[in-house]
Amino acid sequence: MNEIDALEIVQYAIWTVLLASGPAVVVAMLVGVSIALVQALTQVQEITLTFVPKIVSILLAVALSGPFVGAQLSTFTNVIFQRIQNGF
Template sequence: MNEADALDIVQYAIWTVLMTSAPAVLVAMSVGVGIALVQALTQIQEITLTFVPKIVAILLTVSVSAPFMGAQIGRLTDIVFGRIQSGF
């Protein structure tokens, strides 16, 4: 295994991490901005108001996008095991 193979695997692993975390991060960001807007408009500064809806939204998003995340991780696993089987 040379540096190019290792770099290729690391690059694909980073891309997989970005793709699998993207749905949860985007939903958390949008819910957070929405709640911040509501708090700014109503001047309600309750701490739990920011965390509870984000947690619920992230749990729903992860449960809905679990097949996509599993497919991405499975594809990475196939690539790494394929490289191991071919002897790099």
């Protein structure tokens, strides 16, 4: 294995992590921005108000995007195992 192979594996791993974490991060961002907007409009600055909706929405996003995340991780694992089998 040379430097190019290592860089390709690292690049593919980073891309897989971004795709796998994307749904949860996007949902957390959207819920956080919308709660911040509601707090700014109503001038209710309660810190604990953001936790429950964010946690519930992230759990729902993870549950709904589970097959997608699993497919991404499975594809990454298969690619790595094929590269190991072929001797990089």
